[in-house]
Amino acid sequence: MEKYLICGLGNPGQEYEGTRHNAGFMVLDAFAKASNIVFEDKRYGMVAETSLKGRKIILLKPTTFMNLSGNAVRYWLNSEKIDEQRLLVISDDLALPLGAFRLKANGSNGGHNGLGHIQQLIGPDYARLRIGIGNDFPRGGQIDWVLGRFSADEQQILSSTIDLTTEVIRSFVLAGINVTMNEYNKLGKK
Numbered sequence: 001m002e003k004y005l006i007c008g009l010g011n012p013g014q015e016y017e018g019t020r021h022n023a024g025f026m027v028l029d030a031f032a033k034a035s036n037i038v039f040e041d042k043r044y045g046m047v048a049e050t051s052l053k054g055r056k057i058i059l060l061k062p063t064t065f066m067n068l069s070g071n072a073v074r075y076w077l078n079s080e081k082i083d084e085q086r087l088l089v090i091s092d093d094l095a096l097p098l099g100a101f102r103l104k105a106n107g108s109n110g111g112h113n114g115l116g117h118i119q120q121l122i123g124p125d126y127a128r129l130r131i132g133i134g135n136d137f138p139r140g141g142q143i144d145w146v147l148g149r150f151s152a153d154e155q156q157i158l159s160s161t162i163d164l165t166t167e168v169i170r171s172f173v174l175a176g177i178n179v180t181m182n183e184y185n186k187l188g189k190k
Contacts, residue, residue: 003056004173005082006031007073009091009114012046012063020133021066021146023092024114026158027131028059031166043079044072055173058082069114070121077122087126088172090165091115092146096132099157100190101165103129105177127177129168131161132190164188 008024016022032039032048039046039061046061058080062072069089077087091112096102106125109115115128134154137145150158164187171180 001056003082004086005058007060007089009069011066018149019147023131024090025061027090027165030162044075052173066114070117073118074121084126090129092133093130094135097190098132098134099161100132101188103181
């Protein structure tokens with residue numbers, strides 16, 4: 001059975017719930033809820049498993065904190081013997097407007113510490129889905145912005161994006177990265 005690792009980036013703990021930096025966790029929570037599965041506390045992360053048309057999907061929310069996300073990703077890739085080509089990492093992105101998203105087959109970390117650590121440990125050849133959180137903050141206010149919570153209006157914009165990104169995950173598993181990029185990236189523009 002082909003296995004896929006879908007990793008949503010964020011920080012563990014109640015104080016980080018609902019923050020912009022936890023957009024990756026939010027996508028996986030929505031996917032798990034739609035799939036009727038629950039996360040269990042396992043090594044380096046909260047993990048849930050499901051299958052889709054004969055393919056096993058492992059959802060991972062690292063509990064290593066954002067800047068050490070690579071430890072969790074590398075551990076689960078190795079322990080489940082999953083190739084990097086079947087890894088999808090979901091993160092927040094300041095460079096994209098709120099509600100936008102972009103899927104890429106590989107590339108730079110764009111200054112994102114979580115993606116940077118993953119890249120350091122496994123290299124740049126893995127798919128990433130970036131969720132736009134906007135950048136409406138004053139100079140020097142980046143940390144407060146990413147660790148701040150979404151307003152009610154922002155959450156409404158984000159919820160339709162999250163619905164779409166759960167479809168992106170299914171498509172990535174069933175149709176592959178190229179078909180999914182072609183089909184969904186145009187829908188992710190805001």
